[in-house]
Amino acid sequence: xxxxxxxxxxxxFLAFMINILFGRRLNKSSAIxxxxxxxxxxxxxxxxxxxxxxxxxSYTLFRWLVFGSASLDIGVIVDPLxxxxxxxxxxxxxxxxxxxxxxxxDDLRFSRFFAYMSLFMSSMLGLLLADNxxxxxxxxxxxxxxSYLLISFxxxxxxxxxxxMKAFITTRIGDTGLLIGVFMLYFSAHTVYxxxxxxxxxxxxxxFTIAALLIFCGAIGKSAQxxxxxxxPDAMEGPTPVSALIxxxxxxxxxxxxxxRCFALFLAHQPALIWVAYIGGATAIFAASxxxxxxxxxxxxxxxxxxxxGFMMMGLGVGGYSAGTFHLMTHAFFKALLFLCAGSVIxxxxxxxxRRMGGIFQKMKITGTTFVIASLAISGIPPFAGFWSKDEIxxxxxxxxxxxxxxxxxxxxxxxxxxxxxxxxxxxxxKPRSDLHPxxxxxxxxxxxxxxxxxxxxIGLVGSPFMHNVFQSFIHSGIARESETAGPDYLVMxxxxxxxxxxxxxxxxxxxxxxxxxxxxxxxRFTFLYDLLSNKYYIDEIYSAVFIxxxxxxxxxxxxxxxxxxxxxxxxSAAAVVALSRVKAWIDRNIVxxxxxxxxxxxxxxSSVLRRIQTGxxxxxxxxxxGGLTLIIFIKLIGG
Amino acid sequence: xxxxxxxxxxxxALFSIGIFGVLTRRNAIGLLMSIELLLNAANINLIxxxxxxxxxxxxxQIFALFVIAIAAASAVVGLGLVISIYxxxxxxxxxxxxxxxx
Numbered sequence: 001x002x003x004x005x006x007x008x009x010x011x012x013f014l015a016f017m018i019n020i021l022f023g024r025r026l027n028k029s030s031a032i033x034x035x036x037x038x039x040x041x042x043x044x045x046x047x048x049x050x051x052x053x054x055x056x057x058s059y060t061l062f063r064w065l066v067f068g069s070a071s072l073d074i075g076v077i078v079d080p081l082x083x084x085x086x087x088x089x090x091x092x093x094x095x096x097x098x099x100x101x102x103x104x105x106d107d108l109r110f111s112r113f114f115a116y117m118s119l120f121m122s123s124m125l126g127l128l129l130a131d132n133x134x135x136x137x138x139x140x141x142x143x144x145x146x147s148y149l150l151i152s153f154x155x156x157x158x159x160x161x162x163x164x165m166k167a168f169i170t171t172r173i174g175d176t177g178l179l180i181g182v183f184m185l186y187f188s189a190h191t192v193y194x195x196x197x198x199x200x201x202x203x204x205x206x207x208f209t210i211a212a213l214l215i216f217c218g219a220i221g222k223s224a225q226x227x228x229x230x231x232x233p234d235a236m237e238g239p240t241p242v243s244a245l246i247x248x249x250x251x252x253x254x255x256x257x258x259x260x261r262c263f264a265l266f267l268a269h270q271p272a273l274i275w276v277a278y279i280g281g282a283t284a285i286f287a288a289s290x291x292x293x294x295x296x297x298x299x300x301x302x303x304x305x306x307x308x309x310g311f312m313m314m315g316l317g318v319g320g321y322s323a324g325t326f327h328l329m330t331h332a333f334f335k336a337l338l339f340l341c342a343g344s345v346i347x348x349x350x351x352x353x354x355r356r357m358g359g360i361f362q363k364m365k366i367t368g369t370t371f372v373i374a375s376l377a378i379s380g381i382p383p384f385a386g387f388w389s390k391d392e393i394x395x396x397x398x399x400x401x402x403x404x405x406x407x408x409x410x411x412x413x414x415x416x417x418x419x420x421x422x423x424x425x426x427x428x429x430x431k432p433r434s435d436l437h438p439x440x441x442x443x444x445x446x447x448x449x450x451x452x453x454x455x456x457x458x459i460g461l462v463g464s465p466f467m468h469n470v471f472q473s474f475i476h477s478g479i480a481r482e483s484e485t486a487g488p489d490y491l492v493m494x495x496x497x498x499x500x501x502x503x504x505x506x507x508x509x510x511x512x513x514x515x516x517x518x519x520x521x522x523x524x525r526f527t528f529l530y531d532l533l534s535n536k537y538y539i540d541e542i543y544s545a546v547f548i549x550x551x552x553x554x555x556x557x558x559x560x561x562x563x564x565x566x567x568x569x570x571x572x573s574a575a576a577v578v579a580l581s582r583v584k585a586w587i588d589r590n591i592v593x594x595x596x597x598x599x600x601x602x603x604x605x606x607s608s609v610l611r612r613i614q615t616g617x618x619x620x621x622x623x624x625x626x627g628g629l630t631l632i633i634f635i636k637l638i639g640g
Numbered sequence: 641x642x643x644x645x646x647x648x649x650x651x652x653a654l655f656s657i658g659i660f661g662v663l664t665r666r667n668a669i670g671l672l673m674s675i676e677l678l679l680n681a682a683n684i685n686l687i688x689x690x691x692x693x694x695x696x697x698x699x700x701q702i703f704a705l706f707v708i709a710i711a712a713a714s715a716v717v718g719l720g721l722v723i724s725i726y727x728x729x730x731x732x733x734x735x736x737x738x739x740x741x742x
Contacts, residue, residue, distance in 0.1 A: 616738030618671075619663055626659065 003059055005048040005129060006076045008086065011037040012121035019118060023111030030111035031101045034118045038097055041125060042090035049083045058131055058195065070190075077131035077194060080475045081260055081325060085128045085253075088332045091455070092249045093121050095448040099340055100241040102445035103347055113153060113239070120146035124250050128257070133182040133192040136258075140178070140218070143251045144171055150246060151238040163234035170231040174221015178258075181214025185265075198264040212265050212272035215258065216279075223255025223309045226283040230540055232306055236298040240343030243298060248305050248339050249332040256312045256328050263321050277317020277400075281408040283310030286537070288415035292422065293533040296352045297342045300423050304378065305335055307412060311393055314405060320396030322472040326463045327389035329471075334377035334385055334456040340449055341371035345427060347445070349436040354426045356436065361428040363438040366446040368428050370453040375424050377456045379417035380500040385460030387497070392463065395492040413496055417503025425511040647688040655681035668725070668732045672718045679711045 015037035019030040026033065060075035097117055104113050123142030130136040152164025186192055188207045189200055200208065219225070224232035235247050246252070259266065259276060266273045284307045291303035308331050316324035344367040345360060346352055361368035377384035380391065390413065397405040440446065463471035510519050523530045535541070613624075654677055661674025683704040690700025726732050 618734055618737070622662055626663070 003048075003051065003056060003076070003078075004044050005051075005059075005078050006061055008041045008044045008048070008090075008129060009122045009126040011040045011044075012118040012125065015118035016115050016122060019111050019115035023115055026111055028105075028110065030114045031097065034114040034121075035094060035097045035101075037118055038090060038094040038121055041121065042087075042094050045083075045086035045090045048078060049087060052078050052080075052083050060131075072132065072134055072192070074135065075131040075193075076129045078129075081257070082128050084325065084329055084471075084475065085257060086125065088329050089121070089124055089128065089250050092332055092336045092452070093117075093124075093245060095452055096241050096245045096249075096336060096340065099244075099343070099445050099448040100239075102442045103241050103343055104239060107239075109153070113150075116146055116149050116153070117241075117245070120150065120246060120251070124254070127254060131194055133185070133194075136261075137179065137182065140175065140222070140254065143246070143254060144168065144175070144222075147171075147235070147246050147251055150242040151235045153238055153242065157237065159234075160237040163231075163237040167231040167235050170228050171221040174217045174219070174228050176217075177214045177221070178218025181211045181217065184211040184214060194261055197262055200265055200268055203268060208265065209269040209272050212262065212269050213275055215262055215265070216272065216276055219255030219258045219313075220279065221255070222258070223252050223313070224306050225255070225279055225310060225313060226286055227539070229283060229287065229306045230543060233299050233302045233536070236296070236302050240298065240339055240346060243302070244336045244339030244343065247302065249336040252305060252309055253312075253328050253332060256309060256316065256324065259313065259316050260321065260325050260328070263316065266316075267319070273317055273319070275317075277314050277402065277405055280310045280313025280315075280317050281405045283307065284314055284412040285408045285415070286310075288412045288419065290533055290536050291419040292415055293530060295355050297345065297354050297357075297423065297427060298339070298352055300354070300419060301335070301338055301342055304338075304416065304419065307416065308335065308378070311390070311409070311412060314409065315393035315396055318396045318400035318402060318405060320393060320400075322463075322475045323389065323392035323396045325475050326471055327386075327393055330377070330385035330389040330456075330460050330463075333452060333459050334374045337370060337374040337449065337452040337456045338378065340445075340452065341367050341374060344441045344445055344449065345371075345438070347441055348438045351436065354423060356434040357427045357432075358430045359428075359432040360436075360438045364440045366440060366449060370449040370456075371428060372424060373453045374456050375420040377460070379420050379504060380413055380496055381504075382493070382497060383457075383461065383464070385456050385458070387493075387500075388460035388464045391489075391493050391496050394496050395489045398489075398492060410495070410499055413499045414503045417500040418507050421504045421507035422511055425507055430512060644688065644692050647684060651681045651684040651688070654684065666733045666735055668722045668734055668737075669719075671734065672715060672722070675718075676711060676715065679707055683707055 012034070015034045018033050019026065023030050056078065058075060058077045058079065060073045062074055063071055064074045065072040097114065100113065100117065104110055107113060120143060123139045123146055127136060127139035127143060130139055148164045148168040151167050152161045155161045155164070182192065184207060188205070188211065189196070189203070191197075221228045232247060232252065236243055238247070266276060287303045287306035287310060291300050291307065294300045294303060308327070312324045312327045312331070315327055345357070345364065348364060348367075349357060349360070351357070373384065377386040380387045382388075394406070394409045394413065397409045400406075463469060510522075532538070615621075658674045658677030658681060661677060662671060665671050665674060686700040686704045686707070688700075690698060722732055725737065729737065731737070
């Protein structure tokens with residue numbers, strides 16, 4: 001059996017090269033190229049999984065850099081986490097690209113879109129396979145670049161262009177932390193390989209804790225955790241398949257993946273882990289609360305993504321390695337599905353405002369059904385996928401000894417169920433609230449929806465007690481941990497199901513039974529709270545006032561300094577040189593030239609007198625010679 | 641014996657006549673002839689001083705012979721120039737020959 005894992009990112013990259021170079025000629029068939037490449041990667045991922053189960057693990061490919069006594073080897077990490085993520089990314093990536101054929105079919109830059117998608121797939125798969133921080137950083141930036149390119153894919157719209165920049169710059173803040181963290185880790189532990197992190201469990205010292213926190217900074221940026229979450233809602237300006245693939249299922253999960261990948265480091269340095277838990281918890285409840293009042297179908301889902309990523313972070317933070325990664329997997333499926341459903345709806349009605357929708361279910365049966373399945377999954381209704389993973393995290397928080405986090409987890413579950421079914425009831429059910437003409441999307445879009453719906457419904461079962469927690473024992477085979485609870489916790493299951501039902505019931509009460517009066521009444525009663533939420537806690541405004549405005553002010557000041565003083569100095573020196581040159585020119589023209597001309601004039605004048613001596617008569621010359629001789633003799637005689 | 645001063649007076653008179661001729665003659669041939677007078681005035685002096693200073697080796701006489709030879713040579717060149725000038729400008733009058741001036 002040959003290890004082929006390192007070829008997984010190569011095929012999408014080839015597809016990217018083909019599409020970017022020959023896209024104009026390929027036109028619609030560029031989709032085939034990208035999908036074929038993703039399909040091959042999917043096959044190789046499954047092959048890698050099979051090999052891994054057969055005992056083949058990580059391996060090193062070649063030595064890349066040698067500097068002094070240190071060196072850097074390029075290798076591939078193959079462990080349960082990577083195998084799981086590879087499968088998730090390739091399955092979802094392939095399905096979303098198939099869906100994109102329908103969604104993007106009228107776009108002018110069709111092949112460009114698929115080129116970027118392939119580049120993203122390549123970077124993402126490379127990120128998962130990287131066995132050291134240096135490679136991880138390279139691919140980390142690669143997915144960031146693709147995110148930027150795809151968010152601002154419709155760059156003709158200023159909002160999309162700005163959103164791309166915002167995403168890039170905001171994640172860059174976290175990436176800087178990650179970079180410094182990697183440096184610190186190398187400085188203190190002299191390693192950049194993930195496999196060495198497990199050896200650090202005996203280390204102590206604040207340096208490691210700080211390094212872990214800085215690495216977590218990178219995760220905060222990428223996974224849109226508070227306080228760097230602001231880019232993700234704006235990233236919804238990109239095409240919906242992009243939101244589904246990058247900003248729901250894969251790239252934003254890279255932050256969670258990073259924490260999971262470095263879990264040994266965090267585990268050995270508990271203060272860092274606590275930070276992960278509380279940042280995650282804060283993000284979860286914070287984003288969920290915003291999602292309850294937002295009216296843009298994609299932004300609700302974006303805040304939901306932020307909230308769920310926070311949930312995963314919280315799960316990892318309380319030590320639930322398998323819980324966090326399990327939720328990472330299930331979430332990828334149902335959130336991708338939710339975005340694709342939203343895309344299907346948007347594709348059909350050409351609006352994103354849920355207040356204008358309603359009653360779409362009758363016209364879009366497949367989209368509607370899958371939408372409901374995905375919502376049930378995310379809300380945590382058994383037996384759908386989200387229930388099992390969410391339940392694990394709630395159970396972990398309960399047993400971790402952090403009652404606040406448990407409370408947050410319960411509250412977030414309630415809010416999640418509420419805002420998801422608010423969306424469902426407003427979009428799919430009730431009476432149409434405006435003159436829209438929904439129609440079912442083509443097969444190329446609905447078939448991926450159906451396949452993803454199957455995953456969203458049943459993927460959770462691999463981690464359920466009924467299947468003997470296959471997933472948990474699989475993912476644990478890579479990393480040993482003792483504190484996780486074994487066995488089903490029926491109390492937590494019951495409570496979380498009740499909570500989810502409560503959320504759905506509240507949404508039903510608000511938006512179906514009483515859809516005219518009750519939300520309005522509550523809004524009026526809690527005006528302050530509503531304003532706070534609908535303005536997203538004014539975070540954007542605060543950032544604008546605290547960071548952006550001063551920076552712009554400073555830039556303006558610098559620009560004024562540049563224009564006024566530096567340019568002024570340059571211009572002044574130029575003007576001085578010009579003036580000096582004028583003086584010099586005057587001196588040259590009048591004094592130097594005058595002196596030359598005067599010399600010539602004097603010589604001309606004197607010669608016009610003296611030339612009269614030159615008569616040409618030989619006797620004149622003789623006479624002068626004689627006179628001269630006489631004069632000499634005369635002087636001689638007198639002096640003599 | 642003829643006194644020294646007579647020779648000197650003779651040579652001075654001859655020299656003066658030559659100078660006068662050189663400065664006043666219009667004819668180039670006359671000019672050359674006046675130059676011969678100047679040279680012969682010098683020759684008289686050379687021979688006279690050789691005799692009166694009592695030198696026995698005859699250096700002054702030899703020098704006078706040299707001067708005669710050179711005078712002949714210069715007369716040849718001078719007459720050749722005059723003929724050449726005459727061929728070109730059809731005159732031998734030096735007051736007409738002013739093409740060498742500015």
